[in-house]
Amino acid sequence: MTRLSVATWNINSVRLRAGLVKRFVEEHRPDVVCLQEIKCRDGEFPSAIFAEMGLPHLHIRGQKGWHGVAIASRLPLESVEEPNFCRHGEARVAAVRVAGVTIHNLYVPAGGDEPDTAINPKFDHKLSFLDRMEAHYRARNAADPLVVVGDLNVAPGEHDVWGHKQLLNVVSHTPVETEALGRIIAAGDLVDLGRVAVPASEKLFSWWSYRSPDWTKNDRGRRLDHIWANRAFAPCFVPETFVIHKSARAWEKPSDHVPVVAAFEV
Template sequence: MPFTLATWNINSVRLREGLVARLMNEEQPDVLCLQECKSPVDKIPLEQFRSLGYTHFVARGQKGYNGVAIFSKIPMEDAGHRDFVGKGDARHVAARLENGVTVHNFYVPAGGDVPDREVNEKFGHKLDFLTEMRDWFHAERPGKSIMVGDLNIAPREDDVWSHKQLLKVVSHTPIEVEHLGQTQDAGDWVDVTRADIPDGQLYSWWSYRARDWDTSDRGRRLDHIWASGDIANAGHNSRILRPVRGWEQPSDHAPVFASFDL
C-alpha cells in the first residue's frame, strides 16, 4: 500500500487551521503528523479536515502548549503514547495504520537558550527526554515503524546555515547531536530524508526573528522522518516544502514529506 506521509510543527492548529487545510488540499498526504498543536484534543478543529478526507484522527493535547496529532485518510488505530520524563506533556502519540505500520509522532523539547543543564533546566529536560527515548527504543527495538516529528536538533553540519557559528547554540551542540545519534542507533532508525537527499544544505525551520527569512536563509533542519531498518528501503521521494514557510501568518517550520511503498 503506497502512501505519503508529512510532518509539520504547526505552532497552533487552531490559529493555523486554514494553513493545515490548504496543505491537505494542495498536497494531499495520506498521513499528516502535526506538532505543537497548542490545544486540548476536544478543541482541535476537525470538521474542515474531515471534509477533506482526513476521517481518521489520534492526538494528545494540552491547553496552550505542546500537543501532537495524526490525521489520516488511511484507517488507523490509536497505538498509545508515552509520558517521557514524567512531566505529563503531550509530546508523543502513536497510531497503527491498517497495513501494520506504526507511526510515532514526537515533539522533543526545544531546550531553552543556554546549552548547560546546570543553569538551564529546559536543556536538562531535553537531554533526559532523548535519553528516555533511546532507552525505550533499545528495549522495544521497533520494527515496521516510522518516527516523525520536530526533534529540535539539526544533527549534520549541512543541516544548519553555519556549523561553526551554531556549535554553541541549542539545537546543534555536540551533546545534543550525540544524544540524538544514540537515540537513532538504539532503534536502528534510518534518516529517510537524508537517505533520499544525502548532500547539500537542507532546512525545515527559519526563525521568526529574521527580517527576511528567505533571503538570509539562516535555517536549520529540525524536523525529521525516520524509518525502522526493516522498511527504510521502502521510503522515497523525500522533500521539504520550503514555500509553505512563506504563506500568510505561517509557522516557522516547513512540512517534511516522504513516500513509502509498503
C-alpha cells in the same frame, strides 16, 4: 502494493493555521499528517476542517496552551502503546498504527537558551527526553515496521544548519544534542530518511526563525523536523517522495516550520 505518504509539520497553533494545513493537504494529498505544537485541548482541535480535507481519522494528544501533538489520517487508525518520553507528562507524543505501520509523532522539548543543564532545567529536560527515546528504541521489537516523525528540535548534521561553527554552542546544534540523536538512531537501528534522499553534504532546512523577517535573503534555517524509519521498514521508503515544502514558509501567517513528507510502499 500502495503508497503511504506521511507528513510532519510543527504548525504552531492548529486553530490559527487549520487553513494552511487544508491548503497543504489539498495540494499534496498526504495520507497521514503528523502535527506538533497544536496548542489546544483535544476538544478544541478543528476536527471538522480536517474531515473536510479528507483526514477524518484523528488521534489527538492535546493540552491547554502549549505543546500538543496530533495525527490526522485518510485511513483508519489503530491504537498502539504510546512511549512515555516526557518526564513532565506534557503532550509531546502521539503514536498510532496505520496500514500496518507504527507511527510515532514526537515534539521534543526546545530546551531553552543556555545549553547548560546546571543552570537551565529546560535543557536538562530535553536531554532526558532524548535519553528516554534511546532506551525505548533500543528495547523495541526491530521487526515491527516503524516510522518516527516530528519536531525533534535538533539539527544533527553540519549541513542541517546554516552555519555549523556559528551554532555549535546554540541549543539544537550542540554536540551533546547531536550525539544524543546519533545514539538514538544507533540504538534503535533507525534511518534518517531525509539523508537517504539528500546527501549529507547538501544544506537542508525545515525551520526558519520568525525573528528575521528577511529569512529568504540569507536562508538561515535549520533542519529540526525529521522522518525516520527502522531498518526493517526503511527499504519501503521511496527516496524520490521526500520533500521539504519550503514554499509554505512564505504563505500568509506561516508557521516557522514547513511540512516534510516521505512516502512508503506498503
